[in-house]
Amino acid sequence: MTALTRPGHVLPFRPVPFIDTDNRAFWTGGADGALMLHRCRACGLWIHPAAPVCRRCRSTDVVPEQASGRGRVASYTVNYQPWIPGSEPYIIALVELAEQENLILTSNLVDIEAEDVRLGLPVEVVFEKHSSEEIWYPLFRPVSEAS
Ligand SMILES: [Zn+2]
Numbered sequence: 001m002t003a004l005t006r007p008g009h010v011l012p013f014r015p016v017p018f019i020d021t022d023n024r025a026f027w028t029g030g031a032d033g034a035l036m037l038h039r040c041r042a043c044g045l046w047i048h049p050a051a052p053v054c055r056r057c058r059s060t061d062v063v064p065e066q067a068s069g070r071g072r073v074a075s076y077t078v079n080y081q082p083w084i085p086g087s088e089p090y091i092i093a094l095v096e097l098a099e100q101e102n103l104i105l106t107s108n109l110v111d112i113e114a115e116d117v118r119l120g121l122p123v124e125v126v127f128e129k130h131s132s133e134e135i136w137y138p139l140f141r142p143v144s145e146a147s
Contacts, residue, residue, distance in 0.1 A: 016133055022050040025064030030127030030136020037103075039065040046100045069125035070143070071097040074104060078114045089114065095123055095140050111141040 017027055022038070026048075029036035038050040042059035046067065053060055076093040091109040096102065109117060110126065123140040130137070 014128075014130065014137055016130065016135060019135070022052055026050055026138075027135050029064070029066070030129065030138060031134065033127065034066045035069040035125045035138055036064040037067045037097075037099075038062050046097070046103045048103060048105060068098050069138075071095040071105070071123055071140070073109070073117060073119055073121040073123060073140075075119070076109065076117055078117075091117060093117070093123075093140065105138065105140075107137075108139050109141065110139050116142075 017023065019027055025036035025038075038047040039045065039062065040047060040054035040057060040059050041061040041063060043054060043057040045054055045056045046065075047054060047062060050064075052062060054062055072095070074094045074096040076091055078089055078091050080089045082088075091112070091114055093107060093109045095105045095107055097105060109123065122143040124143050125138050126141050127136040128139055129135070
């Protein structure tokens with residue numbers, strides 16, 4: 001089987017996201033090892049993707065806050081089609097974060113073989129920096145026994 005190891009071995013490059021005031025903390029927080037997600041200060045709801053208004057209470061008092069980076073695999077698929085020339089098979093996962101039910105991040109799983117992934121697998125965030133931009137991609141790996 002093909003080993004899905006470090007992020008840099010999975011994809012030859014990643015698309016650069018368009019950065020705006022709402023998502024800047026999310027895409028740059030990895031520099032500090034922080035998964036930054038928007039949260040409503042009025043009702044406490046975590047909001048991802050980032051938005052300037054809380055969908056539950058309509059408050060605009062919504063600011064980035066550091067999330068734990070821990071979660072569980074809610075769904076996943078393995079991509080074998082080399083859409084990007086030179087790419088190896090990689091795992092696309094929906095990760096439900098520990099903070100809140102249905103707080104889902106779409107990301108890649110790394111440091112795990114495709115056949116070892118299962119629903120409910122505990123995972124933690126790990127960041128991969130873009131080669132030139134100040135952008136950090138949040139990826140997820142299995143929670144190590146030691147941590
Ligand atoms: Zn709210």
